[in-house]
Amino acid sequence: MKSSQQSPLFSSFKLGPYTLNNRIIMAPLTRSRASDEQVPQPMMLTYYEQRASAGLIISEASQVSAQGAGYANTPGIYNDEQIIAWKQITDAVHDKGGRIFLQLWHVGRISKPELQPNNATPVAPSAIKPAGDYITPRALELEEINSIINDFRLAAENAKKAGFDGVEIHAANGYLLDQFLRDSTNHRGDSYGGSIANRARLTLEVTKAVVEVWGSDKVGIRLSPINPFNDISDSNPEALFTYVIEQLNPLNLAYLHMVEMAMTPPIDDSPVFDVASLKKLYQGVYMANGGYNKTTAIDVIENEPVELVSFGELYIANLDLPARFRNNAPLNPVDESTKYGGNEKGYIDYPALV
Ligand SMILES: Cc1cc2nc3c(=O)[nH]c(=O)nc-3n(C[C@H](O)[C@H](O)[C@H](O)COP(=O)(O)O)c2cc1C
Known part of the structure; x- marks a missing residue:
């Protein structure tokens, strides 16, 4: 029998032009340690540098514009100060032999006036209030949609200047692009709403x-086709995401990163389906995410059309996750109280293996 140390989970992988050292990917994790001006802080450099042995780091979600912010102290990628600070981080990761992509983010309606420029009302596909402590957003005008696309384009250029190896588009978890995809949040009557093709238009553009x-x-x-997080649902998610994947296939992207889980309980009686069908449909590199551990990651990589597995929670407290998996070492528990926001405690002081 092959020992787990010989699993392809630990073997190198060719991702686009890069050779990743292993297939253990650090999932994007908002930790809310940027400055009040949304600029990465020096402790973030240490945090990412500590985790450089991941096959690939995907950065925490980073807003493409000031309007794209929905939480305090999340980093941006829309001004020079942010680019300079990120560049120091990417240099540090590269010096350790790691690779890092930036996650591009616009929260849409999951924001508040106090987090918006000039206390503006947050924007969304339609003026539909999310459950919880949010206000009713303002529906984007058709003419504004081009500027959203342009914000993503400029942010992608900025990520290049900041030395990232690539970018991940955040079209998951109930944020702006997901809000356009779903018919619970998108009631538009123009070319960006209505049919599945129209709702998918913004994500594809x-x-x-x-x-x-x-x-x-x-x-x-x-x-994240089955994730109701941020009060999102769809009347036919299987048809919607089947279409999205059919459209993504010819684009030959570096990878599709699939959140296969629901982070919160289902909304009403909205339909659920098995995302395994999407995994088979996607023709390129598939990165699985959601509740994986070493055993289940080895299993899907060996037995399913899955090339990469990302880990979120486990990366918070285990900066040397590949070494821990390889050595069957115990995993550090997460300190829940320091997950979001705060200082270096519970951020860069988790112990490495000795
Ligand atoms: C503290 C925390 C912050 C997160 N921040 C992000 C984020 O910025 N972008 C994103 O796409 N997902 C984010 N997620 C979701 C994770 O990337 C991942 O999908 C989720 O934790 C499930 O994977 P896991 O079971 O390996 O943790 C976050 C999750 C946690 C726990």
């Missing part, structure tokens, strides 16, 4: 704009 900047082999995209 953003993807094509970002591909123009980076080349398709350095762009990934993240989807």
Whole structure:
């Protein structure tokens, strides 16, 4: 019997122009340690540098514009100060032999006036309030949609200046692109709403704009077809995401990053389906995410059309996750109180293996 140390999980992998050292990927993790001006802080350099042994790091979600922010102290990628700070981080990861992509983010309606420039009302495909402590957003005018696409394009250019190896488009978890995809949040009557093709238009146009900047082999995209997080649902998610994947196939992206889980309980009686069908449909590199551990990651990589597996929670407290997996070492528990926001405690002080 093959020992788990020989699993392809630990073997190198050719991703676009890069050779990843292993297939253990650090999932994007918002940790809210940027400055009040949304600029990465020096402790973030240490945090990412510590995790450089991942096959690939996907950065925490980073807003493509000031309007794209929905939480305090998340980093941006829309001004020079942010680019300079990110460049120091990417240099540090590269010096350690790692690779790092930036996750491009616009939160849409998951924001508040106090987080918006000039206390503006957050924007969305339609004026539909999310459940919880949010206000009703303002529906984007048709003319504004081009400027959103342009914000993603400029942010992609900025990510290049900041030395990233590529970018991931955040089309998951109930944020702006997902809000356009789903018919619970998109009631538009123009070419960006209504039919599945219309609802998918913005995600695909953003993807094509970002591909123009980076080349398709350095762009990934993240989807979460069965995740109701941020109060999102769809009347037929299987048809919707089947269409999206059929449209993504010819783009030959670096990878499709699939959040296969629901992070919150289902909304009403909205339909659920088995995302395994999408995994088979996608023709390129498939990165699986959602509740994986070493055993289940080895299993899907060996037995399913899955090339890469990303880990979120495990990367918070285990900066040397590949070494821990390889050595069957115990995993550090996460300190829940320091997940989002705060200082270096519970951020860069988790112990490495000795
Ligand atoms: C603290 C925390 C922050 C997160 N931030 C992001 C984020 O910025 N972008 C994103 O796409 N997903 C984010 N996620 C979701 C994770 O990337 C991942 O999909 C989720 O934790 C499930 O994977 P896991 O079971 O390996 O943790 C976050 C999750 C956690 C726990």
